[in-house]
Amino acid sequence: MAPDLLWTLIAFFLTILVLSYVLGDNALFRFIMMVFVGISAGYAAVLIYYQVLLPRLIIPLMTVPAPGKAVFIIPAVLGILLLFKLSPRLSALGNPSMALLTGVGAAVAVGGAVTGTLFGQISGAISPFDLAGVQGGGSWITQLLGGIVLLGGTVCSLAYFHFGARKKDDENTGSQPVLIQIPARIGQVFIAITLGALFAGVLSAALAALIERLAFLINVIKPLIS
Amino acid sequence: MSEIICPFCGAENPIEAVACFNCKKQLYDDVDPDASPPPRDEMEWLKDFRGFADDRSAGTIKATEADQSSETGETTTGDEESDVPEWLARIRALKEDETPAPAEEEPVEPEELPAYLGNEAELPDWIKEIKQGDVPQPLEEAGGDMPEWLKNMAGPDELPAAEDITPDLSMISPESGAEGGIQLPDIPYDLPGEEPAEVDLGQFTPLTDDTVDEAVDIPDDLFEAIASQPEPEQPPEPTSAESQDDLDWLDTDITQPEPTEIKEEQLTDSGDLPEWMFEPAETEADTVPEPGELDFTTLDASLAAIDGENMPAAQSEAALPDWLLEDEAENFANQAEFQSEGAPNLEVGEMPGWLHAMRPLEAAAPELASPMDENRVEPTGPLAGYQGLLPGEGVVTQYSRPPVYSARMQVTDKQRIYATLFETLIVDETRVGAPPAEKSTTPQLVLRMSVGLVLIGVILMALIFNPGLAASPTLVPPESVVFYDTLQNLTAAATPPRVLVGLDYEPSLSGELSTIAASVVEDWMAGNSGLAFVSLNLSGPALADDLVNKAGARVPAYLAAERVINLGYLPGGATALAALAADPTRAAPASVDGIQAWNSLLLQGMVAVSDFDAIVLLTDNTENTRAWIEQVKPAVGSTPLLVVSSAQAAPALQPYVQSGQISGMISGFTGGAAYEQLTQAQNGSIRSYWDAYQAGMLLIAAFMLLGSLGFGIMNIFRRTKKA
Amino acid sequence: MITLDGVLGLGVVFLAIGLIVILHMLGRDRDKPAFRKIAAFDALKNSIGLAVENGSRIHITLGKSSLTQSTNASALAGLSTLDRIAQISSISDKPPIATSGDGGLTLLSQDTLRSAYRSVHAPELYDPGRGRLAGITPMSYIAGTLHVTTHEEVSAHVMIGNFGPEIALVAEAADLAGAFSLAASDSLPAQAALYAVADNPVIGEELFAAPAYLGGSRSHSASLQAQDILRWGVIVVLVGGALLKAMGIL
């Protein structure tokens, strides 16, 4: 049997077994899921070794001359310390490595949130109000109205998430002032519309995946039938 | 009418019978066959009563002594109140008031004792009497023929030394015992009959060597005293130290009214009690504490606390262990018998009518029904020869019907109304509702299965027959138009463009994205563009190769080996992108094949991301696209960022499109189909799926509409039902 | 190269730090600030109580975001939530189980469980097997989490982190198993899918409020208050910027 056909048959049966989940959870599906987790973990381990550790740690440590080595020794040591996480007794030795990882990660999250999303979205929200450069040949009134609706929607959606509330007795949850409740309600409308649109998008993507899989099954069966 | 069952032949005899009419045997062990039986109405109840007195502890002796005095004609005290027995006071109280005093109604609750002590108004009559100071009086009167040791116990300040007391105990005469007994309050009269049983246990505990050793040092003369006791199994009396401890223990009882605590204190503190008293108590410690005995000690203590002048009596009584009080009671019993036997001609004391009238009431109480003679010797059975055993058959013969008391509760109308109100309040709580039906997942599974099968069936039909009914989209979103224009402009340029392609979709969505991206990559290939693939996910490099192979197969003229380089996987997500934006040659130095990418023909001379003519992002997730926009876009300046996105990410990416951070975008099958319309591609890959896609989308919409309507209407009905 | 965005960004960061620190210092433990009611978190508290009562397990899944990705903030919030839940349910017969789709996140979930048990003086409850990697790729992570859903006697699933819409498969499996499910994600597609599938969906920013609503430390409340202040700052900037733009000044 040609290796390509073998691979195709493997893909064919895997597709059928996974789609059998539509009929309910079953032993074959669970078996396939476990195999899948194992294979993806194996593939990831190989990729991490060849594309992360080898080029970023091991090779530089072996090739880079002494002065520059120190730069690679630190992550190597931290990496070795991280291996102690496998031992419940010695796992604390890996904490500094995790601390560095977490600190850098937090910084990346903060930097991205500020320069990327905050500034990006604010400039995006106010850009329709640039009446000087009306896009697409549309009238400036349409653009302004559109901008106002979107800005209003954005502001109200933001207001919906306001957490503060009036303290009632000793409870830590209370009601919000009307000044916030009204925009919050309007914000809910926009959020519901957005979630609905996103849901349709997710359904569309998932349906596309299903169609592609079913088309694959047909393509495999067709030659066998004819 | 009660009957007596013969313990020997089981024949029933009338209650007044002394000997069984059937077997002619004595029905009572404690009746001397030689002695002429006294008239029933005089002696029978007295015998019972004496028996009762025998098994009562010291308190009862007051009543016994009163009877005896009625026989001997001896008056105890001049105080009228004092010679009225407590039970008589109770009967009077009963006559006066329908509701009996709690002390007589039920055994004294230890918890209530402090209240008793604290609140004088609630004190039972007997305690009031003591408080009136009529108890010490007999002590003074009896002082004449009081033994020396008892005189010494006049007051707490004159407490005699232990060695003075201990030997004299052996010389206690019935009289002195009686005198001593007189001081004792009649508390045990109200106590259940189990209490003496416990005392018996104490008496029957064998005095082993261990116990002797463990006991607080017992002087030799104490053993002589034991030997001089009428019963050989009488335990040794406490030493002076113990009696002193007893006094302390009395005091502590006030502060610790809890019966169990008191008992434990007695049990645990071996200094308080000698070992022989300690052990049996231990055996009973496991059983439910007997309020009787505990009340006794506690109340003694309360006596001590109530009035300072009562101390002598309390102390003298407390100084004497239970078994000694028992012994005094026996002496009375023996004396009474002795008198009845030794002086048959003596005129029998007249039984007062009131005493006779109340006797059935006494007989009714179970403890009164069992006369126990400590002198009786077991005639038969394995315990033959033992003295002071509980007479089983004797008890059998003494059963009598308990009196019937009215159980009717007298409540006022107001109380009844409150009760009814309360009942209505709790009726819902007490009603057992039907258990909530367990949520069944079967309908959901059936719905899931049927929806899945229908959807798959419809898609399969559309794929197999491909009717071509679905019209290609003519509405093309502006961002797709920008995408198309940018691509066309770049590929139309004199020098083929070099494009950085970020492959950032998971295998799960490769069905959608590889299909859309294939036509885009084909167009880049058609313009002989140089493509450098970089991926943010692990499967990316493999998916990139697969995409290039698929697209390259449709553009035979394109030399993929020269024009395409796969920079592989960029670990670190946003940080890797930041590194890529800062210095691509360091972030992705080599290709997946291990070639130094930036020295290759394709990427030669490139040092920054901005050197690329365009950045094309094939993505299925918003976050990584955001990372590209946040980290890479600022570094590339005017270089266009074109996005081919999955339909699931498109709405979330719209803000970035509108803000101009994304130059152009194709999203989902719809965007892909629109792009194919723009490129006029004849056999685009999306076209083959279009019918199935549109049918599937409309079917899902129909399902959703039907489901929403159905469940929405059901909800409305449910609400109206509730209303 | 110093850019205006960078300087402004630094200003925003220092403003946020100042707000958090000041509000943290002003806040008192006894007089915690009041927040609006979020039904999902009330339901979560109840389900934790029920899980402790009936001796079933609570499953917290932290998503697939790598620590080096900008989406890791949701995972960090998930870790704080895991810490609180582990503390609250420490008296349960079955300690909670945490799954994740990233290596670093897995190790952090183990550390979080360990420190949570130490803080309630029950270090013996810690079992590294309770903080595990479900799968290293996004879909294998879902596959591994599905396995936990069906095999670990879980009565409550708490999904807090960065997911794809495929997390809906886990929420559906939880629903079929009759288990409670609370789902919060910073990913918009995942939020949309979970809104339809999960029992108690948490929308957008509410995800970051989970630790404070579960009775977290004063700093959690302070950061929520700071978020509110910054929110109105952003609203003011939006409106002001729009006006200035319309007037051609900006």
Add this chain to the structure above:
Amino acid sequence: MRAPLSTAIAIAAGGLTLIGLLIPADPLLSIRIRLVEWAVALAGVAGLVAILHLLSVHWRKLTARRNKNFNSAFLLIAFIITFITGILLKPSHPTMQKIVTHIQVPIEASLMGVLAISLTVAAIRLFQRRGGWMSVLFAISALVFLVIGSGFLSASANIPVLKDVLAAVIALPIAGARGILLGVALGSLTTGLRVLLGSDRPYSG
């Protein structure tokens, strides 16, 4: 305070990286790049450690006295085969490509297909699960965008009014999405800062 060294490392590394991100000028930029490289390498090691832990968990399940899970054996076997093959052949080898394209892709894409059915069922049962006007709006919006997404309305694209209406409707979700994104950004900001201030220390286990 617990783990002072780790906390100091987290605050220092995070602070330097953040400043380097916002002010990309040397030496801050080079420090940030270096720290990020270290973090990436450590993330790789953490991935391997977590994978080893995953294997140990399934090994325990396999060797457990009670409730043995034999599927764990298949997981371990699948891992070993893939790992050895990958180490020997390297990731760029066609066989490794096939593992992705003929094993991972079919399984993941099929799961995505199953998700389509799950979401359809969820959409049908939406009002059974929860009522409220927000759900009604969600359902209406989803329906409208499903129809638009299907391209069904493209046939009637010539109607000018409909074209404008569709353009306006398609733009509507932007407002909500922007509001959510801004909110998430604020949440990310404060959450990240809690770590940078040493208030949250998930690494102090």
